[in-house]
Amino acid sequence: MSAHHDVPHEKTFAEDLAARTGIDVRKCYQCGKCTAGCPMVPDMDYTPSQIMRLVQVGDRDAALGSRTIWFCASCFTCSTRCPQEVKIAEVMDALREQALREKKAHPRARKVLAFLKSFLGSVRRTGRLHEVGMVMEYKTRARDFFSDVLLAPVMFLKGKLKLFGKPVKDRQAVARIFERTAGTK
Ligand code: SF4
Numbered sequence: 537m538s539a540h541h542d543v544p545h546e547k548t549f550a551e552d553l554a555a556r557t558g559i560d561v562r563k564c565y566q567c568g569k570c571t572a573g574c575p576m577v578p579d580m581d582y583t584p585s586q587i588m589r590l591v592q593v594g595d596r597d598a599a600l601g602s603r604t605i606w607f608c609a610s611c612f613t614c615s616t617r618c619p620q621e622v623k624i625a626e627v628m629d630a631l632r633e634q635a636l637r638e639k640k641a642h643p644r645a646r647k648v649l650a651f652l653k654s655f656l657g658s659v660r661r662t663g664r665l666h667e668v669g670m671v672m673e674y675k676t677r678a679r680d681f682f683s684d685v686l687l688a689p690v691m692f693l694k695g696k697l698k699l700f701g702k703p704v705k706d707r708q709a710v711a712r713i714f715e716r717t718a719g720t721k
């Protein structure tokens with residue numbers, strides 16, 4: 537009676553992630569260095585190391601439904617600090633994609649995506665980020681006319697982005713970048 541040996545092995549959450557990204561979260565030994573260096577922890581519901589743990593234990597709903605993956609600013613501090621060379625920032629990106637695909641994303645995702653579209657819209661039009669135009673577009677996309685701008689895009693507020701109003705000279709080059717990257721996401 538060894539029927540269970542014939543049951544095909546269903547990939548665990550961590551295995552599935554490793555197959556898609558080449559990153560093995562099982563190597564994480566919970567040292568907490570990623571969390572210690574992450575500037576976004578105060579806005580997160582789980583710390584980056586806790587997200588790695590959720591992946592290890594297979595808690596898909598908690599990881600994919602977390603605020604954390606949407607508040608991660610992709611600064612890569614965690615990835616550069618990890619002694620186990622776990623690429624945490626890239627994991628966050630893969631989890632965002634999976635959360636959207638499986639329709640498990642935190643409600644906050646809508647605002648972050650609206651912000652990113654506005655950000656890209658501004659860069660596409662001018663080659664640079666135009667603060668006022670982008671905030672107006674963000675508010676239109678996110679139907680977010682009444683919230684304080686300070687509650688809006690985290691990357692914007694953390695000073696990660698430099699803000700300029702004037703278009704760059706070679707706008708055709710910017711157009712080519714968008715043409716080449718179209719469809720890669
Ligand atoms: S720094 Fe690396 S090993 Fe340490 S908790 Fe974060 S992911 Fe795990």
Ligand code: SF4
Nearest residue numbers: 574608609611612614
């Ligand atoms: S990439 Fe994301 S999770 Fe990593 S340190 Fe930066 S904000 Fe934190």
